[in-house]
Amino acid sequence: MDSTSLISSMSSLPLFFAMYFTIYLTAHFIVFRSWSPKLRPEAASCLISLAHGTPAVILACLAILADSTTGFATINTHFQNTVLEYSIAYFLMDLCHYLTFYPTDILFIGHHLATLFVFVTCRYLVLHGAYAVLILLALAEITSFFQNVWTLASARREDSETARQVFDLLSPPFYVLYSAVRGFAGPLFVYKMVVFYSSGVADNVIPKWLWVSWICVVVMAISVSVLWISNLWIELYRERMFKLEKEKKST
Template structure:
């Protein structure tokens, strides 16, 4: 008997199982994989580890979940596979939220981001059970840069202690910033524009109430705005660092 791929992926996993998986990865990273790192850096490294386990796999699974439903629309009912991908991300954000509340309770920006993201995923999965197509596309746009960002973050954390890490950080920064800028500055806003156009027509009000899709748009627009501000600041910092190096080299010529 031939087993359907989407059934294989979507049937066994549950939210507690996914959460346990991310918790296990986090603990292994903190106490084993990065045990030689300084206690100050280990929590961030553990957070990056679960982000690596979530980001790219989530983007791939989200794409497969969308493709597996050929009738997908902005207000289509969620399929079982799509719900499982939503739960995969819910589990990750719950685990990473626990990390921030434990080690960085004053980091209001990231805590707020995780709570807002969880709100969108949870309401889509458990409240209306419609609109997963929209949320999964946004998930793909958010996580397509995840692999590069986590490697960049880990290299940045170690660049003061390792020349290799410093080189990796410097080498990755421009292309990572460029990809991030295109995705968050152009692709994501374009999709949100189409999302607003569809929902504002009122054709989906019976399955995705107006107050809900408006709140989704608010959360996404705020997340995009913060992302654009973040990458803009990084571009400015990169420019300053490169100009400082150029001036320094001129002095020693």
């Protein structure tokens, strides 16, 4: 890729960031204006996540399928780079959100920084490996729609009967899908990445220190995700058992 095409392709990043920033402000001042100031930032974050998640999955799949020669060590296509920039812009916007409203939330801030490291180095440093990174992106975001609707319902379930019903209805299937992706599909693909990159065939385009860093970031993210969903399963089980005990006592 020459410098002219690189500069041209980079122009989409500020455009995507401006789009997410606009959606974020719209969420704050229009979509969720009736929500309490305490809940509004989280709701705005969910809205930009909704704007990113499902489109990112579709775009990532299209970008991979559009290149018949794509693989773990192939050079990124322009389409693949654009999808990476689409996600980089989202994580930058959401990182600004956390730094502004939740500066002590080290876990999410660290997650966003680590994710940006993977995307940015793939897009701008080595210009290879988008195939693997975009599949990981698709796996991570395939649950995004359900997770954001679940999060919004969870935020309002104490003062809205509709939100409580949505939360109760959505929780089990969302937990099942999330568990399957983060507990099985994700680790399986990471294993394939390790097998390929550890063979050394890609070291001339993706240095060992970099792909090892990518793997470490992904393994940590999956581990945290598995811990998070495990706690939610435990909480759901306790809530259901509590309801059963309460029903028994009332009969």
